[in-house]
Amino acid sequence: MGLAIMKFELRGNALYIKLPEELDHVSAIPLRKRVDKLLSLGGYESVVFDLTHTTFIDSTGIGFILGRYKLLQSLNKQLYIMPPDDKTDKVLKLCGIYTIISKLNEVI
Amino acid sequence: MDQLTLIVKSMPENESLVRSLIGAYAARKNPNIEVINDIKTAVSEALSNSIIHGYSDDATKDIHIDAELADDALTVSIRDFGVGIADIKKATSGFFTTKPELEHSGLGFTIMQAFMDSVDVNSKINEGTTITMKKRLV
Numbered sequence A: 001m002g003l004a005i006m007k008f009e010l011r012g013n014a015l016y017i018k019l020p021e022e023l024d025h026v027s028a029i030p031l032r033k034r035v036d037k038l039l040s041l042g043g044y045e046s047v048v049f050d051l052t053h054t055t056f057i058d059s060t061g062i063g064f065i066l067g068r069y070k071l072l073q074s075l076n077k078q079l080y081i082m083p084p085d086d087k088t089d090k091v092l093k094l095c096g097i098y099t100i101i102s103k104l105n106e107v108i
Numbered sequence B: 001m002d003q004l005t006l007i008v009k010s011m012p013e014n015e016s017l018v019r020s021l022i023g024a025y026a027a028r029k030n031p032n033i034e035v036i037n038d039i040k041t042a043v044s045e046a047l048s049n050s051i052i053h054g055y056s057d058d059a060t061k062d063i064h065i066d067a068e069l070a071d072d073a074l075t076v077s078i079r080d081f082g083v084g085i086a087d088i089k090k091a092t093s094g095f096f097t098t099k100p101e102l103e104h105s106g107l108g109f110t111i112m113q114a115f116m117d118s119v120d121v122n123s124k125i126n127e128g129t130t131i132t133m134k135k136r137l138v
């Protein structure tokens, strides 16, 4: 697994996954495979997407988050988001991400 | 007139290049960083749509980008010569996508419209699509 692209860490029952600086059309597609493989291994109760280092998100990035949310729902697991900076968070807010996924306001 | 024209191949790798360049171009007028970020996001959405939908990921095709700074506003247009959009009204309404299987959620136009002051869509089947967007910078 490419640690340069994806960093993850199990803290208690929560699987923290650090998402890349640019969660876009280019990065989201390979990341999808890696993350889904990791999620299929189990051993966690909830997942946290850490976007605190992310400075760019496009609709493909939103599609990535929504896709993993649906997958985790089918596995009966919770998904949380650590939001990016305000200008980047605008996209998540606009797309209504926080109406379905809760924020987690603590840093890894 | 202060204008810029670019022609790039239909490759996803060009998305970050083009959005950064247009962002840097707009930065000449010293807008705040949020305005630049909005522009970068909207440009990226239009460009990825040309690549994914217009050209179905055929990297040999060309995309034309024209930008202009005038009256403290940026006008940018992204043009492909691909399949075109059958029903523009439908395509630009939120959550409409013709590629749901690839995890597209139909949010690209919603983002462009929210982040720019105006978004104009011109499209003809089998001729292509031009997205023209405007944003005030100061």
Ligand SMILES: Nc1ncnc2c1ncn2[C@@H]1O[C@H](COP(=O)(O)OP(=O)(O)OP(=O)(O)O)[C@@H](O)[C@H]1O
Pocket (backbone or CB within 6 Å): A059, A060, A063, B045, B049, B050, B051, B053, B054, B055, B080, B082, B083, B084, B085, B091, B092, B096, B097, B098, B099, B103, B104, B105, B106, B107, B108, B109, B110, B129
């Ligand atoms: N350049 C284009 N050429 C042909 N069709 C297009 C073009 N741009 C958009 N479309 C059509 O408009 C629809 C809506 O575009 P939009 O960007 O809003 O959503 P999407 O690209 O399908 O999904 P998302 O952007 O959320 O990944 C697309 O599914 C496609 O059918």
Ligand SMILES: [Mg+2]
Pocket (backbone or CB within 6 Å): A059, B045, B048, B049, B107, B108, B109
């Ligand atoms: Mg799109």
